[in-house]
Amino acid sequence: MCRPEPPQAVIFDLDGTLVQTREASWRVFEKVSATHLLGVTTPEQFYEMFANNFFVSLRELCRDAEHARVVEEDFMRSLGADYAPLMIPGMVDVVKALVPHATLAVLSSNSTEVIRRILRKNTLEYCFGHVFGGDVEPDKAKGIQRFLGDAAQGSGRRCQAFYDESAAGGAVPAGATAIITDTVGDVEAAVKAGIRAVGVAWGMHTEEQLLAAGAEFVAIWPQEILAHLFSNTAEASACVCPAPQIVATPSSQTPSATVPPRVQRRVAGAKALQARITPHQPQAAQAHSTSVPRSGRAPSVNGAEFGADSELLLAVRLAMP
Secondary structure (H helix, E strand, O other): OOOOOOOOEEEEOOEOOOEOOHHHHHHHHHHHHHHHOOOOOOHHHHHHHHHOOHHHHHHHOOOOHHHHHHHHHHHHHHHHHHOOOOEOOOHHHHHHHHOOOOEEEEEOOOOHHHHHHHHHHOOOHHHOOEEEOOOOOOOHHHHHHHHHOOOOOOOOOOOOOOOOOOOOOOOOOHHHEEEEEOOHHHHHHHHHHOOEEEEEOOOOOOHHHHHHHOOOEEEOOOHHHHHHHOOOOOOOOOOOOOOOOOOOOOOOOOOHHHOOHHHHHHHHHHHHHHHHHHHHOOHHHHHOOOOOOOOOOOOEEOOEEOOHHHHHHHHHHHHOO
8 A cells, every 4th residue: 555645734742742741740630639539549540531532531520510620720720830741752853853844733631831831941832833732722623623724724833933934834634634642532533533643652552552543653762753754755746556666776877767766865875885985995805896705795804894785786675676
């Protein structure tokens, strides 16, 4: 099957996705639960509340609508005062790497005040064009719809205060939008809205739970998010699945236009490696550097194997179907 094109918009969950939230958020909620007699006494009970929309789970613990309102206000106030999580290592770089390629947004159950504080502390506030906090939109599914319905959401930011007025603007299709999240509830909301869902394994829910909920992929490391979303970098915009073809080794007689770009990049990289190593070869070794020995081992220079030609052949071989 063809892989989806890289997304034009990426929505990030905050807690458990961008920041380390398990212990930090539980310490805040533990006091709220005890004060309002909610019956949540262990971290595991708290984490399970994120299997659904968190605020829906919270309201189910309350006696009535008024009790729910008081509890929510106390929890949000406590988050604003006491919640100070650290970023997930590597996620700052992931966000900044995405800025040139997609409009970025934050969709979180946390308050806008907390989101602002965390993003500013990590110099990410101007990387995001949209922020939907729990005090603005408690329902994640509605938050996704609000983002998709914004006629100008295609105009994002490039880590500067002003918006990118040179961008095409306009609404980004649902299929070209992806959410990065650590919870089953967010994945289910994304699937319902018709957008792509990518999970992360370091948050509230496990890889198995996220995949079962409908995530197309679950990243074990932050950098896998970039590798998964942008691995399809074919120049053609249309998704095409050609029949497998034998790729010949490029030569001086082979027009570069007939060699797939993927092969050209691999061969160019191998040649660059060869060029860096070759000047250090003794002349005798250079005389034999145009072929691979029958033994299958690369020639050695001063006792060290010289593998530039092997790298070149390997690059072409890896590019073959």
